[in-house]
Amino acid sequence: MPKLALFLVCLFVVGCATTAKYEAKLNSWIGSSEEALVAAWGAPDQVYTLNDGKKAIAYIRKSAFQSGGYSYTVPRNKYYSGKIGNETFSATSTEYVTESVPTQIHRLYCKTTFLIDNLGKVIHWHHEGNNCVSP
Secondary structure: OHHHHHHHHHHHHHHHOEHHHHHHHHHOOOOOEHHHHHHHHOOOOEEEEOOOOOEEEEEEEEEEEEEOOEEEEEEEEEEEEEEEOOEEEEEEEEEEEEEEEOOEEEEEEEEEEEEEOOOOEEEEEEEEOOOOOEO
C-alpha cells in the first residue's frame, strides 16, 4: 500500500507539470546571451556548429521510475445451491485470492535545443520527448 501511495503522489506532482509552462520558460530565453543560458542551465550535453556560423546547443534530461511490483489479496465469494432429496439449499463461502501487479519501468526523456545566432543570442528553441514539462 505505501508503494501505491508514493506512485499516486508522483503522479499528482507530474500532473501539475505542463508542456505549456515549459515552453513559456523556453520563450523567456529568446534574446538572451548564450553565456546567460549556459550559466543557468549548465554545460550543454551536445554542441553543433552550423555552416552559417550559428550554433545549436542541446540539453538532454533522462530519468525513470518504477511502478507496480507488489501483490495484494482480494476476497472472492463463491455461491452454492442445490437440492438434497426434497430440500433445497444455498450457501456462500469466501476465499482469498492473491493478485499481483507487474513491475513496470517508465522512462522519461526530454531533449531541448537552443539555436544561437552569430552574435551569441538565443533566437529559437526546440524540444522533443515525453517529459518536456515544467511545474
